[in-house]
Amino acid sequence: MTHMRRARGRAAVLSMLAIALLLAGCTANGDAARSPATASAAGTDLNGTVTVFAAASLTDTFTQIADAFEAEHPGVTVALSFGGSSDLATQIVEGAPADVFASANEAQMEVVTDAELAGAPVTFATNVLTVAVPADNPALVTSFADLGNVAVTTVVCAPQVPCGAATRKLENDLGVDIPAVSEENNVTDVLGKVRSGQADAGVVYVTDIARAGGDLAAVPIVGADAAINACPIAPLTDAHNPTAATAFVSYVTGTKGQAVLADAGFGTP
Amino acid sequence: MRGRTSGYVPTWLPPIAVVGALLVLMPLIAMATRVDWANVGSLVTSPSAVAALALSLRTSVAATALCVLLGVPMAVVLARVEFPLKALARTLVLVPLVLPPVVGGLALLYAFGRRGLLGGTLNLLGLDIAFSTTAVVLAQTFVALPFMVLTLESALRAQGSTYEAVASTLGARRGYTFRHVTLPLMWPALVAGTVLCFARALGEFGATITFAGSLEGVTRTVPLEIYLQREVDPDAAVALSLLLIVVALVIVGFAYRHPGSRRVK
Numbered sequence: 001m002t003h004m005r006r007a008r009g010r011a012a013v014l015s016m017l018a019i020a021l022l023l024a025g026c027t028a029n030g031d032a033a034r035s036p037a038t039a040s041a042a043g044t045d046l047n048g049t050v051t052v053f054a055a056a057s058l059t060d061t062f063t064q065i066a067d068a069f070e071a072e073h074p075g076v077t078v079a080l081s082f083g084g085s086s087d088l089a090t091q092i093v094e095g096a097p098a099d100v101f102a103s104a105n106e107a108q109m110e111v112v113t114d115a116e117l118a119g120a121p122v123t124f125a126t127n128v129l130t131v132a133v134p135a136d137n138p139a140l141v142t143s144f145a146d147l148g149n150v151a152v153t154t155v156v157c158a159p160q161v162p163c164g165a166a167t168r169k170l171e172n173d174l175g176v177d178i179p180a181v182s183e184e185n186n187v188t189d190v191l192g193k194v195r196s197g198q199a200d201a202g203v204v205y206v207t208d209i210a211r212a213g214g215d216l217a218a219v220p221i222v223g224a225d226a227a228i229n230a231c232p233i234a235p236l237t238d239a240h241n242p243t244a245a246t247a248f249v250s251y252v253t254g255t256k257g258q259a260v261l262a263d264a265g266f267g268t269p
Numbered sequence: 270m271r272g273r274t275s276g277y278v279p280t281w282l283p284p285i286a287v288v289g290a291l292l293v294l295m296p297l298i299a300m301a302t303r304v305d306w307a308n309v310g311s312l313v314t315s316p317s318a319v320a321a322l323a324l325s326l327r328t329s330v331a332a333t334a335l336c337v338l339l340g341v342p343m344a345v346v347l348a349r350v351e352f353p354l355k356a357l358a359r360t361l362v363l364v365p366l367v368l369p370p371v372v373g374g375l376a377l378l379y380a381f382g383r384r385g386l387l388g389g390t391l392n393l394l395g396l397d398i399a400f401s402t403t404a405v406v407l408a409q410t411f412v413a414l415p416f417m418v419l420t421l422e423s424a425l426r427a428q429g430s431t432y433e434a435v436a437s438t439l440g441a442r443r444g445y446t447f448r449h450v451t452l453p454l455m456w457p458a459l460v461a462g463t464v465l466c467f468a469r470a471l472g473e474f475g476a477t478i479t480f481a482g483s484l485e486g487v488t489r490t491v492p493l494e495i496y497l498q499r500e501v502d503p504d505a506a507v508a509l510s511l512l513l514i515v516v517a518l519v520i521v522g523f524a525y526r527h528p529g530s531r532r533v534k
Binding site for chain 2: 158184
């Protein structure tokens, strides 16, 4: 009986141990994968991997910029991770291994700088709002003021997120009160509603229209400059590859990076 | 670890169960450590939180009722009626389970949206569900329905149709047999399916935000409110998540405490 019980106990301990080993194995692999980048930081020439967390609205421009950067520095691989700025900021604060953070707005960069995880951020681009309508413009929207009409089904960003805060500011400055049918979390969700024809109009950034291809048309907002959104970038203090991180930030704010951003419709800082 | 009735359980099995339980519990415990306990009360009673909670309860109850109404006939047909391409039908019913909810929302948009397949028909009938609470219920029903069908159908198939056959040989009509034999037999599974549907509807996020949008009191359910609050006030988001978990636990616990295991007499 006692013998039996001991055998059972041993089986239990063994299976626990096996699982613990499995879990430990995962961690060890993760460390091994990361070490080359750490080692490279000591080298004089740029090499290794530089991990860039960038806002989803920068997907096209940053992919282009990263390709060009890699072409100039053959030893470097740029690993891009795109997402909502607030998602990325949360990930960085929770310890995600990133070298550079490019935010779509100053508020989310502040989350990272407040946690003392980023150096001094620089504004690398600006963006203004515009009205997006389906290509056939079913509600015949011709101005920002038209969005005040209840008959125009309009979708905006929620005031809690930067694009919504900017929209709210424009509404106040231009004296238009938009009876929005939905307040979305991000520009992508606004675009989705307009592109599918579910909404007649949406308020988004100028650069988003270019990203959306031919399904959408833009109705420019007269006086859009009243709400300019600034995009900051910064190398992170816990960067595994600080040399390459600084070099990448300089590239984005330099002539070549700025040319790519200007082509996509971003304003200069 | 060595429980009283563990005679038939291999010794290596409970430790693995513990690891599984930890996988589920650790994130919940971690979340509890982030709760701003001093302000939880005020955070979950803010007007926007209350509006979201009321909307979530209303829509989840409606969606669950729809799941019962549509899911019971679907499960009975799948379990008891022979028809061509039945295997395909069973697979298709389960599609919303594997579909990412955002894709489900897009699919709903393509079907019921203003420019969707049925959009014109709905418009003629004077129904505009775009950005309405109805759209939320539709999204929740779409993602929750497979849970009802799956639960009921497997229970019915496991039981076999012996009781129905006996009732039939005793002269019972189909309607009578369904009400007095089939329904009581599937009662425990119906309760389980209802709980699963409600829980799924309560947590639904992706299909709702894609298909219905997000407006306070109309389409912004608790998960959408959490997603939005997270942008500005992570404490409020965590407090609301806690509330959602408590509501779900209370409902699930209540349902399982009264399994209503009626037997055929």
